Amino acid sequence: MTNQLLVRRTIHWLLTVVVIIYLITGFGITQYRIVEPLTFGLLTKNLAHIIHMNLEIPFIILVVLHLWLLPLLKRFKLKQLSRNN
Amino acid sequence: MKKAIAGRPILLVALSMVLVAIIAFGVNTDCCQTEGLAPVEVREYEGVDLSSINAFRENSIKGPQEIDVESYTLRITGLVTNSTSYTYDEVLNRYQHYKKVVTLDCVEGWSVTILWEGVLVRDLLAEAEPLENAEVIIFHAYDGYTTSLPIDYVMDNDILMAYKMNDVILPPERGFPFQLVAESKWGYKWIKWITEIELSDDASYRGYWESRGYSNSADLDESFFGD
Numbered sequence: 001m002t003n004q005l006l007v008r009r010t011i012h013w014l015l016t017v018v019v020i021i022y023l024i025t026g027f028g029i030t031q032y033r034i035v036e037p038l039t040f041g042l043l044t045k046n047l048a049h050i051i052h053m054n055l056e057i058p059f060i061i062l063v064v065l066h067l068w069l070l071p072l073l074k075r076f077k078l079k080q081l082s083r084n085n
Numbered sequence: 086m087k088k089a090i091a092g093r094p095i096l097l098v099a100l101s102m103v104l105v106a107i108i109a110f111g112v113n114t115d116c117c118q119t120e121g122l123a124p125v126e127v128r129e130y131e132g133v134d135l136s137s138i139n140a141f142r143e144n145s146i147k148g149p150q151e152i153d154v155e156s157y158t159l160r161i162t163g164l165v166t167n168s169t170s171y172t173y174d175e176v177l178n179r180y181q182h183y184k185k186v187v188t189l190d191c192v193e194g195w196s197v198t199i200l201w202e203g204v205l206v207r208d209l210l211a212e213a214e215p216l217e218n219a220e221v222i223i224f225h226a227y228d229g230y231t232t233s234l235p236i237d238y239v240m241d242n243d244i245l246m247a248y249k250m251n252d253v254i255l256p257p258e259r260g261f262p263f264q265l266v267a268e269s270k271w272g273y274k275w276i277k278w279i280t281e282i283e284l285s286d287d288a289s290y291r292g293y294w295e296s297r298g299y300s301n302s303a304d305l306d307e308s309f310f311g312d
Contacts, residue, residue, distance in 0.1 A: 029193055030142065046298040049192065050310065 004073060011069060015062040018055055025052035126251035127200060133186050136197035138250050138259060144193065146293060147228040149258035150278045157262055163223070163284035166214035173262050176248075180204035183245060191272035192299070192309045201266045203247035206239050209282065218286045224265060225281035232276045232292035233301070234267065236284065242268070246279060271303040 028035040028048025035043055128135050143149065160170040171179070183205060188198045206222070215236065223233045238244070245266040248255060255261040260277025267274035273294040295301045300309050 030144070032144075033146070033148075044297060046294075046310075 008069065011062060011065050015059075015066050018059050018062055021051065022055050022059055025049075025055070028052070124253040126253045128251070130186055130200045133198065135186070135200055135251055138199070138253060138256070140195075140197045141189075141259065142191065142193060142195060143258060144191070145228065145277065146230050150227045151257050152227055152262060152278060154262060157280075159263065159279065160281045161209060161213040161284075162281060164216040164219035164286060165210075165284050166216065167212065169213055176204060176209075176246075176263070180208045183243065185243070185245065185266075187245075187266050187268045189272050189275055190305055193272075199250045200252065201245050201247040202249035202252070203245040203263070203266065206244045206246050206265070206282070209246070210236075210239070210284075213284075215284050219284040220288050221285045221290055223283040223285055223290055223292070224276045224279055225283065226276050227278035227280050230276060230278075230293045232265075232274050232295065233285075233290045234270075234274060244268070267303075269305050271300070271305060271309045273299055273309075274303045 024035070024043070025048040028039075028043045029045055029052060032045035032048065035048070036045070126135075126138050128137065154173045157173050158170045159173075159176055160168070162168050181204065182202060184200060184202045186198060186200050188196055190196045210222075219236055221233050222236055222239055223231055225231050234244075246263045247266050248261075248263055250259060250264075255264060260279075263279040264277045265275055265279060267276075273292075291301060295303075298310065300307065300311050302312070303309060
């Protein structure tokens with residue numbers, strides 16, 4: 001597996017995990033009467049709020065990387081190729 | 086056979102006419118009944134656009150509470166000279182009514198601007214005569230929810246205990262009979278279904294959400310996490 005592929009896969013998986021946690025904690029805030037008993041009291045409204053708010057920046061960074069990493073790397077590679085030629 | 090086919094459109098037309106007549110009769114009888122007409126809320130007050138009373142998100146701890154107004158009493162207890170209890174009508178008839186537009190900001194991220202009408206908590210307390218060592222007002226709700234506010238905040242500001250919103254009597258899901266209008270505080274201080282106002286000297290008292298990590302001061306210009 002090349003480094004590029006590894007980085008891409010890591011970003012994709014991290015983004016997936018962050019999105020899932022983002023969704024669950026979002027429900028933990030607005031539907032706390034359901035989520036709290038479902039998680040055996042582990043995910044309280046307060047905790048869901050803290051996690052949800054702290055995930056905002058990582059989520060944005062991962063989305064940006066997910067969307068732009070590949071095109072940026074391609075452009076970088078093309079530039080390198082044209083220089084070598 | 087041909088006759089039977091040719092007769093079908095006539096049958097359809099006849100059926101349609103009967104259907105139209107039934108609908109028209111139904112609409113006509115509905116239009117003349119005033120019973121069951123939903124209360125009409127105002128959506129603008131002195132140039133301010135108001136949110137709908139349906140714009141709230143239901144996020145109470147045990148869901149909407151149905152309170153029987155006939156058996157309802159509002160009790161004022163704790164560090165007061167005169168512990169009292171009022172019926173719904175007594176609260177409405179004994180005290181001056183006030184109106185004001187206040188925005189409720191919920192920690193969940195939504196907010197609503199509503200025209201509130203109610204009585205001043207300060208007026209209720211004046212009759213009960215708080216003792217000098219009373220520092221905190223603890224509000225109790227029908228569903229077991231509690232929250233507290235410093236007595237100075239309630240005395241120094243025109244804090245309403247509302248019975249109407251947008252000119253409509255509070256519906257059960259919005260806190261009938263009374264909801265606190267804790268302006269400049271986060272939404273969890275706006276307790277609904279108030280049944281008791283208790284005066285206390287326990288400055289460390291924490292209400293339902295406050296004991297679960299939300300700020301006790303709950304000032305809008307500060308984070309709702311922390312002390």
